[in-house]
Amino acid sequence: MAFTQADLDNLRGVKSKTSKQDVGVAQSILAGIGSGIFKIFEGGATLGATLLDLGVDKNRAEAVEAYFDEINPFDEIAEATAAGKITELIVNLGLPGGAAFKIGSGLTRATLAAKEAGTYLSRAEKVKRFAQGAGAGGVAEGVFVGDVEDAGTFGDFLGGPTKTDRKSKTPEAELLNRLKFGLEGAAFTGLLGAGVAGVKKLRSTEGSGRVITDPMSKWIDRWISRPLRARGPETPEGFRARMQREGAIAADTNVAENSMIKIDNVTDQLLKNVKSTIGRKALPTKKKELLDEMNELMMSNPEGKGLRPVFETVDDQYKVTLKGMDETRLNKFKNTLRNTYKASDEDIESLVLSMNGMKLQWEKLFTSMGRRLTPEALEQFEKILPQRINTVLDRGYEVFKNNKGMPKINGMIVMENYAPTKAILNESIEQLVKLADDKGLKLSVPEAKVIAEEIVSTANLPKGFKLNERSGILRANFPDFVLKSVADDVVDPKRMGGNKGDGSMLLSEVTGVARPIIDKLLGKSKSAMSTIVEGTNNLSYQVRQNEYWDNMLKKSDEMKVAYDKWITGGRVGAAPRPPMFVNNPGEARKYLGGGGSDWKMIGAKKVEDSEGVTKVVGMEEFDKYIDPQAKLKPLTEGEALARASDEILNPLSGKWALNEVVDAIKGTKLGTKSIPAQLYQNLILYPKATAQMAKTILAPFTHARNFISAAAFAGANGILPFGNIKDTKAAFEALQLAGPGMRKSNEFYQELLELGVVNSQVQLGDLKRLLQDVDFGATLNNVTGLNQFLKKLSGYKKFAQDAYTAEDDFWKIFTYLGEKGRMANSYKNAGLSFGQEFIDPKGVKRIYNEQYLKEASADLVKNNVPNYAFVSEFIKGLRKLPVGNFVAFPAEIMRTGTNIVSTALDEIFYTVKINNKTVNPLRGRGLQRLMGMGITTTALPLGTVAAAQTIYDVNKEELDAMRRYVADWSKNSVLIPFRDKEGKLEYIDFSHLNAYDTLTRPIQTVINAVQDGRLDKDGIMDDFLLGLIESTKEIGSPFFTEAIWTKSLQDIAPILGRGGTTSEGRKIWNKQDSIGNKMFKGVAHLVEAQAPLNWKQLKRLGISMMPIDSKGKFDERGNEYEFGNEALGIAGLRRVKVDPETSFKYKINQYQKGIRDSRSLFTAATLKGGPVTPEAIVDAYIDANRATFNVNRELYKDMEAAKILGMSNTSLEDNMDNRGAGRAYDFLNNAEFRPFVPSKNVEDLFQDLAINLGIPNPYEKARPVIDRIQNVLELAPLDGEFPNLINPLNTSMLPELPQLNTTGGGGGSLPPLPGADLNALNTGIQFGNVNPVSGLTVSEEMFLDPLEKRYVANKRKTNQPPRRV
Secondary structure, eight states, rough: OOHHHHHHHHHHTSSSSOOOOGGOOOHHHHHHHHHHHHHHHHHHHHHHHHHHHTTTTHHHHHHHHHHHHHHOOSHHHHTHHHHHHHHHHHHHHHHHHHHHHHHHOHHHHHHHHHHHOOOOOOHHHHHHHHHHHHHHHHHHHHHOOHHHHHOHHHHHHHHHOOOOOSOOHHHHHHHHHHHHHHHHHHHHHHHHHHHHHHHHHHHHHOOOOOOOOOOOHHHHHIIIHHHHTTTTTTTTTHHHHHHHHHHHHHHHHHHHHHHHHHHHHHHHHHHHHHHHOGGGHHHHHHHHHHHHHHHHHHHHEEEESSSEEEEEETTTEEEEEEOOOOHHHHHHHHHHHHHTTTTOOHHHHHHHHHHHHHHHHHHHHHHHHHHHHHHHHHHHHHHHHHHHHHHHHOOOOOOGEEEEEOOTTTTBBBOOOOOHHHHHHHHHHHHHHHHHTTTTTOOHHHHHHHHHHHHHHHHHHOOOOOOSSSTTEEEEEBBBGGGGSSSSOOOTTTTTSSSSSSSSSEGGGGGGGHHHHHHHHTBBBBHHHIIIIIIIHHHHHHHHHHHHHHHHHHHHHHHHHHHHHHHTTTOOSOOOOSSBBBBHHHHHHHOSSSSSSSSESSSEEEEEEESOOOEOOOOTTTTTTTTOOOOOOOHHHHHHHTTTTTOOTTTTOEEEEEHHHHHHHOOOOOOOOHHHHHIIIIIIIIIHHHHHHHHTTHHHHHHHHHHHHHHHHHTTTTTTTTTHHHHHHHHHHHOOOOTTTSOOOOOHHHHHHHHSSSSSOHHHHHHHHHHHHTTTTTTGGGGGGHHHHHHHHHHHHHHHHHHHHHHHHHHHHHHHHHHHHHHHHHHHHOOOOOOOOOOOSSSSSSESSSSHHHOOOHHHHHSSSSOOGGOOOOHHHHHTTSBBBTTTTHHHHHHHHHHHHHHHHHHHOOOOEEETTOOOHHHHHHHHHHHHHHHHIHHHHHHHHHHHHHHHTTOHHHHHHHTTSSSSGTTTTTTEEEEESSSSSEEGGGGTTTTTTTHHHHHHHHHHHHHTTGOOOSSSHHHHHHHHHHHHHHHHHHHSSHHHHHHHHHOOOSSSOOOOBOTTSOBBTTTTHHHHHHHHHHHHHHHHOOOOHHHHHHHHHHHHTSSSTTTTGBBTTTTTTHHHHHHHHHTOOEEEEEEHHHHHHHHHHHHHHHHHHHHHHHHHHHHSSSOOOOOHHHHHHHHHOOOOOOOOHHHHHHHHHHHTTTOOHHHHHHHHHHHHOOHHHHHHHHTTOOOOOOOOHHHHHHHHHHHHHSEEEEOHHEEEEEEEEHEEEEHTTTOOOOOOOOOOOGGOOOOOOOOOSSTTOOOOSSSOOOOHHHHHHTOSSSSSSOOOOTSSOOHHHHHHHHHHHHHHHHHHHTOOOOOOO
């Protein structure tokens, strides 16, 4: 039987209606999941009913839809929000489409079978199976889609063959629509699948380790994958070894820094004890004397001055120890501290422990050096070290604490950052003149000045320790007369350099009289703190670099053993990664694949000496610490056999590796900076860096937000912030910041440095690298005043920088401890005990112990919490562009956000055999992590919004309306609504506290686009596509929007800039301002970009604290601020008022500009000066009106939103009247569209142009079509969509247009626009008189496009009345 419409209405009427006002986003999303599952069955049943309806006059399909509408309990709740609707559609299509793709392609089965066979699927086979899967997925989507019209197609938006037929309701049309949807589904599935596969491949961090032979894959790896991955061209093993090296260096530095801080704190306290006795002015001198005395004591031995190393073997391990301090000197020092400085025993013990602690660290570093040497080299080491240990460690010269001096330029010495003070320079000049005079030489003051400056600019202190007698000795271009070896009768005092072959002399050859002169000139420090820091850094870099070489070769040898085992075992299973380094081209071909052009040797070439010893030359390019005398022992027995006759100065010398691996080891050398490059650095990059510094590390409020928002990193990994008191305390005590309770667990922090967990704050890393790129303004810093200013700021900057790092470190340490504790519990509950062997989640056989827990937990933190070490070179390179602010942070959020989900899934599906039982030990941890990510990124912000809506009674319409009146940067943020005491809306932008805003903002953008487009009744696919396009802008925004500094420069630049207007439209100066005022306001605008300390927030906070009856209670714009709200702003919780009254004025301005731009689309396309066809005129007319319609619709939506927010119709009308848009109010208020119609002036231009070209006027043919289109457009409501117009001149048939009664009861034309006075237009009297400068009226200025403006003005000048506009 056929169902009647009444039957269908009754079926649908049974269901109760749910108010959309009562549905929250989270509730709607959950309902979307359930409704999507219902829609799968509805789609299949509806298709079956539609097939039965073919050829018969029955409506079974509609009855089935009505039935499912009745039984689906979720659909209305799901459709209450855009997020719920999107979720419903994804589930409806994703489940059957994904299953069909998997079954249809058979890729998973085929890939597993290929792996088991030790082979790989060919590209053609993969493409074939992929196409099969995409086709199957498309068929499934076409079959199971619940409602094609509700979903829509991309063709509905873009046009083309997949545009659905929404008019016909026949079964044939329904089947055809499903076919179109399925075809698009197949294409979209294919594109989506290819995109996912591509991203998965790009995210792959391992690779095969072999030569890539496929040209396309090689190109992708070279130009896409490599720049985007953190390790770049390095192998994963090499990258980990490098991170291990950086961590070890950081740990060494931390030991030195903590000793230095302890000494500094104690000495400062001792000086306070005697301040009243010696006076404040004497304190710096006394402190210097105290630190100098400590340095002599620390660098002493029981027999006297200088460190004395002892070489011994303990438990078959070589060891270097340093003899204790001179007891006599030590006792004298203790007595001085007690008697002169009133030191306590605790103070004295603290200083002695700090000095001895540093000696212990130096012992470790020297021991590591000695253990790698051959017996012959070790003998030389033990001979040279006692001679040079003090020069290697005691290297504190001011000239080397800053950038090296540049060479001579046009005969002048250019010194960067360091220059001796005027007093020291003059004193040195006098002493050099006197020294020369004592030797019978005549030296003028100008000549002595040149000598002094050249000594400073050419000073060079070699790094590291080498096995030669000149190791660690300073070199410079000393004049001959200061050297020991030069007799008193030398008569060429200006001859610089000597016979060392490098134009420099050794400081050790300077005479005893001249030595103090040189030391003072170069800023020699005798302080213990200088020795601790400079000496440790000097040793650490060399030792840890050598360990880095060793670790890479050890790992490579392990990989070689595993690879050989796989080969001899019959190549069963997946191939392990081959070794990174091999011994010769034959091994390279075997392990690495490819040919001779794909790999190369580390070093320039091999040579053999007369004794048959093979040496590798050219290693200096790879290892700056290479020492010809420091010959190394082979690391393993295999190495000893392979390199029996080789001289080993570097473990990797003479090894072969892939080209990119060798290049990565060698590194890239920077070229010299050109003058334009220096200008770019100092005028663009340097201010960019300082502006970023001002807004972050030098901004106290930003510190609070940084700490609070970083809590999300723990939460997203399923670890409740502050949920474990013990871990909270341990994390706090390990922080390296001056403050009570911190720096208590320094050894633990050093361990975390070695593991790579801490000291990797992303924004700070970005800023540091940017400052390094520009040498922190080397050219500008030559200005003495600026140097002094920067020195004064350095103390605060250092503390602020340490605080920024500590805020980040706290959550990394807390997360590390949480991961370690949860992992230990998981494995313990699964029955795994310390010492047992097991297969870890990466498929590697490991011994379960404390070290494994530390390393695995550290890896989780590094992969799942933003870490600057993992930022790719491509992203790091973006910092050098004038766009983007802290580009590394959003890149890391994207990396770690996807890693969290990936890690959780790996944990959930990880199985391992423990005690002969297969278990899933980390399943609970994975679910916990997944839930943490969901709560942090979705449930928490959405739940907060829902709670605020309930508390403050804010409905969905108000929330949507509010979004139209917030700042542009907040439009796609999560907004938490509030009401003030008067009931007016306010909001907090949650993105200030949401560390994962970079991930959630694009999703919110898509939801907003779908929400905005839901009134068009053409499905959500087109709106979804628009949202995706807009979301790419949100994703790219952190990387490519103007930087803080360049944005300010653009605002004031008269050429290629905005000429005094900000990007938000705010005027920086008035066009009528004097040049002086414009310059002052422009400079003030630039200064504002560089202003630190959150000065705007501090200003508001200050105003809020003023007495109620004070004039200072209001700012210059009359705004008043509430103290509580401004105080909450410190944590990013400041409420912002929604002010539609003020914002609407700017929207009117945008509307007027939009109308002008839309109209100019017509004249720009048709009045270029050459011939134009009638078809092109009609096309341009449609395009211009499409743009005009969109501009009108936006202001209509703004007006409706303003009404919801409490703005009256009268206020809206008054605002539009005051800005010359009063005519538009009436039709906009009624959602009516007034299409653009070419003015008579434009028509005359067409006629004049046709006459000039000698052709018929094309507008005459286009005019009738334009008139008919105008009639159609006037019926298009602004709360709908722009009509789908077809240019009849481009087709053989005119479109079906509605029969319009345009006679108006006998008239031959449409009635004029409301309020239009054509006579007034002709006389120039509308919204004021004609402007004598422009020759136009106010309305003409606002609404005419540029071409029309010129035409009207010219007509007036020639006294010809302009025709109707």
